[in-house]
């Protein structure tokens with residue numbers, strides 16, 4: 001579970017995030033929308049412990065990130081816009097390496113099981129990551145999250161630049177992870193995909209969460225209208 005309590009981040013005299021209060025439960029896929037500079041990445045970075053709050057708290061499964069970022073990170077997996085792994089290692093070698101780093105040692109069969117689960121084509125298991133497409137790299141990134149047994153996923157614009165088929169596959173994968181009980185926070189500019197993948201939508205404007213709503217019965221066109229009226 002992710003929780004932000006009165007979370008605020010100022011850079012010099014500028015407020016990047018203003019008094020954010022947010023709870024993302026297990027099984028929830030929370031899609032955060034907002035213009036460039038609205039504060040989405042800052043929110044994610046505070047949960048990751050990449051930056052410290054000016055005031056307030058970011059909690060991961062009840063652990064205050066600022067107090068013990070290492071403990072908090074054990075529950076987290078991060079899928080950035082571009083998944084950067086070791087280009088000279090294969091998918092399975094990267095998966096093995098990052099699993100071991102997180103303290104998990106798997107058999108080849110188990111590692112292959114993770115890659116199968118995320119839908120990576122079999123002939124890419126042994127190929128070096130440097131030749132993978134963006135969508136393939138993201139699948140390996142999610143396989144690492146599964147292997148790490150992370151129950152909270154943070155994703156920053158994961159579908160930008162993906163083709164429609166890769167986006168559809170990614171969407172299905174994330175929806176299933178939500179159904180399996182992961183808590184997911186995803187920053188995105190894709191309103192239509194947010195309605196498809198998310199259980200909850202948040203709209204940020206100038207560092208504030210100004211709207212929050214469930215996606216049940218939400219039409220993408222209505223969300224688009226609200227978004228354009230809000231920003």
Ligand SMILES: Nc1ncnc2c1ncn2[C@@H]1O[C@H](COP(=O)(O)OP(=O)(O)OP(=O)(O)O)[C@@H](O)[C@H]1O
Nearest residue numbers: 011014015016034035036037038039040041042043
């Ligand atoms: N390291 C930093 N130093 C100074 N200002 C920063 C820093 N990181 C972010 N900001 C500022 O904080 C504000 C929020 O930025 P943030 O990256 O969180 O926005 P965003 O919603 O993720 O935008 P985008 O959609 O472009 O990724 C912006 O005004 C940005 O300039």
